[in-house]
Amino acid sequence: METRTNPFPDLVVVAHEKGKESTPESGLKRRVLAYNDKLFLAEHEMVKGWVGTVHSHPHDQIVYVVHRRARPYPGHVSGKHV
Numbered sequence: 001m002e003t004r005t006n007p008f009p010d011l012v013v014v015a016h017e018k019g020k021e022s023t024p025e026s027g028l029k030r031r032v033l034a035y036n037d038k039l040f041l042a043e044h045e046m047v048k049g050w051v052g053t054v055h056s057h058p059h060d061q062i063v064y065v066v067h068r069r070a071r072p073y074p075g076h077v078s079g080k081h082v
Contacts, residue, residue: 016033019032040061
């Protein structure tokens with residue numbers, strides 16, 4: 001039998017249907033799927049034309065687009081204002 005170690009023992013990962021949903025801003029629905037002190041993965045569902053408020057986080061975030069396209073806020077790359 002193969003022994004496997006978890007390289008991220010503090011990472012909490014939940015099944016999609018058990019992810020906590022919230023509405024942090026009008027027009028944005030969020031479902032948290034994985035997190036720890038340094039990383040955050042969430043599914044975001046945005047209404048067409050939604051523009052989020054400029055903000056920052058103490059952790060890295062993972063974003064992927066499932067349908068359509070997303071445009072990052074001009075001048076913000078990798079959490080840094082450029």
